[in-house]
Amino acid sequence: MAYFLTELREGLVISIRAIRANKMRSVLTTLGIIIGIVSVTLMATAIEGVNRAFEKSAEAFGTDVLYIQKFPWVSNDDWSTIRNRRMLEVSYAARIERQSMFAAAVAPVVATGRRVTYGDNSMEGGFISGTTSQYLATAGVSLGDGRFFTAEESNGGRPVCVVGATVVENLFPRGDPIGKTIRVSGFPYTIIGTLEKQGGIFGQFTADTRVFVPLNSFQNQFGGRRDVTIQVKVADLKQLDDAKLELEGIMRTIRGLTPGKANDFNINQQEILTQTFAPISLVIASIGLFITGLSLFVGGIGIMNIMFVSVTERTREIGIRKAIGAKRRTILMQFLSEAAVLCLLGGLIGLAIAFPLSLIVDQFLPTAMPLSVVFISIGISLVVGLISGFLPAYRAAKMDPVEALRYE
C-alpha cells in the first residue's frame, strides 16, 4: 500500500511536470473537457431547476386535495364529449359536505379574468375567484397578512377580498394593502388579507395573481352561470382513494347517472400532474445529458489523442525508466495519472466557469447548482481521464525497453 502511494505520488509529480512543460498544448487539450463539463453541469442544473419549479407548482395543489371538475387535467378521451358535459354547480358543494365522511373541508370555486385597479395602479391578467370561507383549508397556500373571509362574510356577499402576492406587488408597490379598497371591473372590494407568494410554472393556476372574493358577491357581480370547481380536502391522506370513490358515488347521485353511464365529471388530484410530468422530465433529462455528454466524449477523445502523442514523444524516457527498474504498472500509472490530472484540471476549470453561469440560470428557474452535480462532474472528469488515458498508458507500459531506448 505504501509502495502504491509512493508510485501514485511520483506519477502525479511527473504528470504535473509534463503538463507544465507543455502549457499551451495542455490548455488546448483540456478545452474539450472544460466545454464538456460546463455543458453537462449547466444542463444538470437546468434540469434540476425545471424539476424544482414543477414540484413547487404541484405542491400548490396539495397532495390531500381532490378537485371535482368538468374537465380532466390530463386526458386521452374524446374532447368533444368532454366539452359537452353539463357544468358543475355551486350547490353540489353543500351536498358533498353533508354526505361525505372523508372530507375535512369543501369549497366551490368559480373564476373569471378581470381588470383590477387601485388608484392609478392596475393589473392585467388578474383572476377573480369566488369561493367560500373554507377555501383556505383546501388550498396549498397560506395566509400572509390579515385574515380570510368568514362564513358570514361569505354567505352575506360582503365586498371584501383576499389578494395574492403578485396583486400586492402590482397595486401596492409601497406595501401595506390591508384595509385598502381595490376595484374589480369597477366594483369596490376591501382587502382584509393577503396570501404568501406561491411561485411556480403554472401561471394560470397560481394564487399569486388572484383576488378571492365571497362566492355570493362574485355571482351577483360577475354572473352565476359559470363552471364550478369543487375542492375537497380529505381528512386523512391515507384515505384519499376511499374518499375518491365516495365522492364519485355522491357526484353520480347528484348528476343522476344511472349505472352503466360514464361519469360526466372528473376528480383530479396532484398525483396526476406528477405522474404525467415524471416520464417527460426523465426524457428531457436523458436527452439533454446525452447530448451534452457527447461534448464530454469528444473532450475525452482529445485527451486520448494527446496522450498517444505524449507517449510517443517520451518513448525514450519510458525506455530509461524501464531500464532503471520501472515496472509495467509504474509506467501505466504514470500516464494514467497524467491523463487523469489533465481531465481533472479541465473539470475544475469547467466547474469554475459553470458556477457563475448557473447563477444566471438561477434568474429564470428556482435552482442552484446542486452540490451533487459538483461532485459528480469531478468524478466524471476523473473517469473520462482514466478511460481515455488507458489505451495510451497501456501502450507505454508494454513497450520493449530495448526498442524504447533505441528510439530517436
Next chain:
Amino acid sequence: MENIIELKNIVKTYDMGGAEQVLALQGVSVNIGKNEYVAIMGPSGSGKSTLMNIIGCLDTPTSGQYLFNGINVSEMNDNELAKIRNKEIGFVFQTFNLLARSDSLHNVELPLIYAGVPSAERRRRATETLQHVQLGDRIHHKPNELSGGQRQRVAVARALVTKPSIILADEPTGNLDSKTGEEIMMLFQELHDQGNTIILVTHEPDIAEHAHRTIRLRDGHIESDEPVTKRRTYTAAKAS
C-alpha cells in the same frame, strides 16, 4: 572466485518477418566473477549490444541459461526482470539517458523511487552518491545546465545509488571528448578499486585497455576471452 554472471549457451534470434531470422548470438557461454572489470568488444553487428541487453536483463535469450547470482533470470517475466534491473544492475549509457526535465538529484533518486525507498532516505543516499562522483555542488542542476562529463557522472551516480551487483556501461565515453572520457574512465577504475563489478561495452581498444579482461565477439560467437596484458591505470598522482 564467486560468479555473478553465468551464461550457458545463450542463443538469441530475431524474427525479421516471414521465415527470415537473424542469429544475433549463436551459443555464447561466459562467466563473470565478483569485482571483475571486463570489456566486451567487437565490431558493429557482432552481437555485443544483444549480449549487453541480455546481461542487463533488458531482454531474454531465445535459448540457453542465464544465472545471475545463481538465480535463473532467462525465464523471468517483465516485472521480475524490472526488479533485477532496479536492484542488481546499474546502467551507464553512451547518450547519458538522463531525464531532461529533472535535476541531478531527482535523476539519481529515480531507481530508489522504483525500489520503494522512503523519500528522506532516498534524498540522503542520492546526495551522498552525487558527492561521491564529485557533483555535490551540482545537485539541483538540470542536465542541460551540465557539461557532458558532468552528465555522465550523474548517470554513473544513478547507476551506483542502489549498490548494484554489476555496473553495465555501454560506450560510456562515446559522446565525450578524450579528456573528459579519461576522467570517466578514472572514475570507473576508482569504482572497481572500491569493489564494484564493471562490464564495459566498447569498440575502442584504448578504452578496453582499462579493463582487466577482454571478451571479443564476432558474428555472434566469442572470438577470444583473455586478460589484458598491457593495462592502463591511473596513479593517484596522475589523477590529481
